Amino acid sequence: MAAKRSDARSKQSQRIDEPLQPEQGPHGEPPLSRERIVAIAVELLDAEGTGGLTMRRLADRLGSGVMSLYWHVDNKEDVFDLALDSVLEYREPPQAIASGDWREEVVQMLGDWRAGMLRHPWSASLLPRRALGPNILGRLELLGNALSRAGVADADLNVAIWSLWNYVMGATITRANFDVPDHERAAAQQRLEHLGERYPTIERSRLLLDDDWDGVFRRGLDFLLDGLVP
Amino acid sequence: MAAKRSDARSKQSQRIDEPLQPEQGPHGEPPLSRERIVAIAVELLDAEGTGGLTMRRLADRLGSGVMSLYWHVDNKEDVFDLALDSVLEYREPPQAIASGDWREEVVQMLGDWRAGMLRHPWSASLLPRRALGPNILGRLELLGNALSRAGVADADLNVAIWSLWNYVMGATITRANFDVPDHERAAAQQRLEHLGERYPTIERSRLLLDDDWDGVFRRGLDFLLDGLVP
DNA sequence: CAATTGCATCGTACATCGTACGAGTCAATC
DNA sequence: GATTGACTCGTACGATGTACGATGCAATTG
Structure with a gap:
């Protein structure tokens, strides 16, 4: 069983005059x-x-x-x-970030961030425990800059940036991990049947049934930005 | 090496008339x-x-x-x-939750949630990938209820609950994982020395220097609630 | 009393993992 | 030709999760 991958390693053992094409x-x-x-x-x-x-x-x-x-x-x-x-590399959207619309700028950048992480769902859970690399710092700088232009006081900048970070991380990690594997969906659905008895508000809000993750992310982000920049 | 813990297992091999006190x-x-x-x-x-x-x-x-x-x-x-x-068990604060002050209620419950998870830092990273147990659902129900009383429209309840969830999860996971082990703190501090050149806003906001995690959590939560309930 | 049944314990064994160690191969350099 | 240094890899070790089956024991049943 130790000889499984040993065949792929035949650089130029026999044919010396043909050094290339060792694999395919x-x-x-x-x-x-x-x-x-x-x-x-x-x-x-x-x-x-x-x-x-x-x-x-x-x-x-x-x-x-x-x-x-x-x-x-x-x-x-x-x-x-x-x-x-x-x-995590962030290739800045080439065109009009400098549109002056700080809000569109923030929404776009955070949305792209989330989308990028969801394309590699493992990244969301890994990120918080790693050091902040230049890619992340760049995004945070851009974020703070936009917020500052939007009128957030310097004393609140700290809190504002972390709030948005928290929101994006929470949303992305949750989304990345709650991807029900389909064969559990039936069981999960069933468990929610008689949920309204104990959790009426949850049922009324359709909290666990609505699966428009993107929409929820976007609307919640709007609420948060409303709070940060009244 | 297989005999390491075999000595603790001597119920009543020799002394039959003294069945108790097998260990200490x-x-x-x-x-x-x-x-x-x-x-x-x-x-x-x-x-x-x-x-x-x-x-x-x-x-x-x-x-x-x-x-x-x-x-x-x-x-x-x-x-x-x-x-x-x-x-994650939530023993409801015995006294005056029914004070009618929804905001205090929410802040207290989420603060307690975060504190509880931080007391067991591994829980924060584990939570998002697990099914929602009754403990969590109870908290979410309480949350939705308070928000509803605060005037959040039913159509927004979904988004509001998830926003707060996201915020708390993001904050807690980040906090739990960024606990720098002290021997890395010096190196981290040094790396931040000439940070202002490339990331002026970050430096200005003291984003990476302020370590008042609790205060930042609390103030950011206030901003979010401001947005959710204008 | 003996036999049976079910709960509970645990030793052994195996596959799989990360990786330490040292022996190999080869091209460039002296 | 000898040496060096970049690079490759087989073997081996200790740790892990857990399948399997043997064992002990209490209560129940004949």
Whole structure:
């Protein structure tokens, strides 16, 4: 069972005059770089969540031995950090941010942030426990700047930024984790049947039935911004 | 190494006429119940975080064999669920909630929620991925009720509840995970030295220096409530 | 009293994980 | 040709979750 992935490793053992095409790509298997590791790690995480990322699996997908990874990467934690960073990059919407409409600017940036994290659902739960990289700081700077222009006092800027951060993080983490796997949906639905007896307000608000996550996020954000900038 | 915890298990092998006092307690080692397992699990989680909870460690602390746990508990996931539930119990503040002041009521309940989770920092990151138990639903019901009394329209109740949920979750998860381990604080502080060049607003707002987490939580909550109930 | 039944305990075993260690390969350099 | 240094990888170790089946024990039943 230790010989499973050993066949992919035949650079130029027999044919010396034909150094290329070792695997199947046109320019051969790229030689295992930090970038390639991170890219495949993100693929794995997207496909199977944080539990699906395994050094062995990673190596398999890369066509390499497990321990080869450790030349490019400190440990598994490191892989998580790198994957998270690579996913959080913010390519600023090229056009009219400088429209002066601070509110549209904020809504757009936070919406993009959330959308980006939801595209890689594992990232939301990972983010809060990592150091703030330049990508995140850039977003926070943009946020504070817009709020400041909107009239938020310097003494409140701190609170305002953190409030929005909290809101976005809470919404995104919740959304990323409440994705019911379909085969549980029936059971969940059933449990809600006679809920109104004990939780009338919850039932009346359709809290657990409405699944317009995007709309709820957007409207709640509006409320929060209303509070921050009356 | 398999004989480490086998000495604690000597009920009445030699002395039949003295069936009690098998360990050290006055009425002997309690006989391994779901409750005891959960209690020790919470202890372990509090002491060492999610990584510190191990079925073997759990068994050791209980003075039992590892596999005995599985009689009372389905699997490790189950232990997490139970631990989380046991920590989220909300003993309603006995006195004047019915003061009619919805705002005080909401602030108090959410503050208590956050405080409770921070007392067990692992709970915050665990919560969003678990099903909503009765404890949580009870809190949400109370929340919706207060908001409704405050004048929030039924059509907005949904959004309002989720907004507050998002805010509290985001704040608590962030707080629970940003507890810098002290030996990293110096390095972090240093990194912030020449931060003002690239992130002037962040520096001006003292976003990363102010560590009055409770105050920020409270004031941000006020802003959000302002937006929800103008 | 003996036999049976069900609750409860636990030792052993296995697959899987992260990774320490050291032996290998190869190209560039001396 | 020898040396060096970047890079690869097999083997091995300890830790983990848990399947399986043996065991003990109390209450119930004959």
